[in-house]
Amino acid sequence: MTEKDNLKKHRAVMVTPGKADSEQLTDVASVDPAAGQVRLKILEVGICGTDVEIAKGFYGESPKDHLRLIPGHESLAAIESLGSGVNHLAEGQLVVPIVRRPCLEGCAACVNGRWDLCLSGNYREHGIKALDGFLQEYTVVDADAVIPVSPSLRSVAVLVEPLTIVEKAMEEAKAAYPNRWSPAQTALVTGAGPVGMLAALLLQQHGMEVTILDQRPVDSPKAQLAGAAGIRYIDDRNTPIEKMSPPGGYHWIIEATGYSPLLFRAANLLSRNGVLVLTGVTSGHHAVTVDSDRVNSTLVLENQTIVGSVNAARHHYLAAAADLLDWADRWPGLTQQLITAEYPLDQFAQAYQKSSDGIKSVVVMDKGGQE
Numbered sequence: 001m002t003e004k005d006n007l008k009k010h011r012a013v014m015v016t017p018g019k020a021d022s023e024q025l026t027d028v029a030s031v032d033p034a035a036g037q038v039r040l041k042i043l044e045v046g047i048c049g050t051d052v053e054i055a056k057g058f059y060g061e062s063p064k065d066h067l068r069l070i071p072g073h074e075s076l077a078a079i080e081s082l083g084s085g086v087n088h089l090a091e092g093q094l095v096v097p098i099v100r101r102p103c104l105e106g107c108a109a110c111v112n113g114r115w116d117l118c119l120s121g122n123y124r125e126h127g128i129k130a131l132d133g134f135l136q137e138y139t140v141v142d143a144d145a146v147i148p149v150s151p152s153l154r155s156v157a158v159l160v161e162p163l164t165i166v167e168k169a170m171e172e173a174k175a176a177y178p179n180r181w182s183p184a185q186t187a188l189v190t191g192a193g194p195v196g197m198l199a200a201l202l203l204q205q206h207g208m209e210v211t212i213l214d215q216r217p218v219d220s221p222k223a224q225l226a227g228a229a230g231i232r233y234i235d236d237r238n239t240p241i242e243k244m245s246p247p248g249g250y251h252w253i254i255e256a257t258g259y260s261p262l263l264f265r266a267a268n269l270l271s272r273n274g275v276l277v278l279t280g281v282t283s284g285h286h287a288v289t290v291d292s293d294r295v296n297s298t299l300v301l302e303n304q305t306i307v308g309s310v311n312a313a314r315h316h317y318l319a320a321a322a323d324l325l326d327w328a329d330r331w332p333g334l335t336q337q338l339i340t341a342e343y344p345l346d347q348f349a350q351a352y353q354k355s356s357d358g359i360k361s362v363v364v365m366d367k368g369g370q371e
């Protein structure tokens with residue numbers, strides 16, 4: 001590497017994991033891709049609850065021998081240059097980088113491409129755990145860790161990564177639902193944040209009768225968005241879900257708030273053979289009193305399943321990219337409305353602010369041409 005290469009820099013957000021409010025915009029060294037790698041120009045980065053937890057100092061781990069971490073894991077990028085030996089990708093191509101990378105000890109799940117089910121727990125995640133993320137102008141990643149996406153998805157592909165979480169949750173629900181004599185027809189999603197809204201749309205695409213629950217008025221933007229896709233919306237503050245549930249209960253429930261007391265309320269609404277998939281976590285310590293005998297006997301006597309689901313494998317990314325294309329035909333212009341705020345990189349901190357009517361905030365480094 002020449003002296004000039006050493007001087008190449010770009011802007012990046014950095015945080016000190018474990019320390020609250022440590023995030024700052026700074027210059028970092030810009031490197032060229034090594035063999036088998038690609039250099040990415042980051043176009044957009046979505047901010048989610050995990051990023052907020054990292055900013056609060058509750059979560060996150062720096063790369064080995066570093067004190068700081070570049071956050072950001074939901075992203076859309078364009079390939080800027082290819083390292084030697086990379087023949088299956090092209091410069092300028094739109095890609096979504098895969099967040100989780102296999103553990104270095106190579107557990108049986110990771111070597112089989114199921115890093116989302118890593119057995120050692122030593123997996124690495126861009127922007128979260130031991131690998132720098134995408135809240136920066138450029139980065140270099142392994143060429144086998146990006147998913148090409150269609151240029152027609154330019155305005156929504158930043159949602160591919162959060163949608164992968166839902167694709168896997170659906171796969172879990174399907175695998176755990178034992179009733180082939182009566183296919184799942186009704187679904188409840190708790191929480192109309194990004195994961196909840198994406199889950200409701202995916203369930204709706206699959207022909208289910210979908211209800212989504214939140215704590216915003218029935219004329220709020222979230223409620224209207226749900227309604228535009230034919231999804232029933234309930235404001236849980238005025239209309240408790242217990243009163244609205246279908247006679248036999250819901251076949252599938254996707255819990256997307258991470259508010260743990262809701263787990264027990266939701267479990268009570270499952271149908272026979274029903275499946276409840278938990279997708280969210282919060283760092284609180286809520287305690288509730290439950291009739292554990294009743295929970296136990298209902299789960300047993302009604303063949304119910306409660307399953308937790310996190311992260312995603314490559315096939316979930318491919319499914320997410322394909323489903324976003326389907327949604328563009330099915331509900332023209334609707335998916336874009338999930339992105340409710342956009343900020344340039346130097347105003348990244350605003351993307352971390354929660355707004356009750358907002359769904360997904362995105363840091364935009366390059367908006368691209370006209371769509």
Ligand SMILES: [Zn+2]
Binds near residue numbers: 047048049051073
């Ligand atoms: Zn996320």
Ligand SMILES: [Zn+2]
Binds near residue numbers: 106108111115120123
């Ligand atoms: Zn592993």
